[in-house]
Amino acid sequence: MGQSMYVKKENMIKLGGWILSFLTVLAGAFFIWPHLHTALLGIALIYLGVRIFNFSTWDEYKEKRMKLLETFRNW
Numbered sequence: 001m002g003q004s005m006y007v008k009k010e011n012m013i014k015l016g017g018w019i020l021s022f023l024t025v026l027a028g029a030f031f032i033w034p035h036l037h038t039a040l041l042g043i044a045l046i047y048l049g050v051r052i053f054n055f056s057t058w059d060e061y062k063e064k065r066m067k068l069l070e071t072f073r074n075w
Contacts, residue, residue: 013065017056024049 028045031038055061 009069010062010065013069014056017052021049021053021056024052 025046028042028047028049031042031045033039033042055065
């Protein structure tokens with residue numbers, strides 16, 4: 001029973017990370033076009049979106065994801 005709850009939380013983190021990553025990259029793409037100073041914000045948002053995707057997807061961040069879940073559980 002504990003293992004299925006863990007898998008469910010892991011899948012929810014992945015899905016939430018993918019959605020957050022997509023929205024961040026989309027916001028970054030919106031800011032890239034007009035001027036240089038807003039283009040820098042767009043590049044930063046795209047980079048942040050890719051980092052969120054990596055954190056929520058790859059196995060080498062699994063321990064850090066679980067630590068993050070424990071931190072939010074204690075709130």
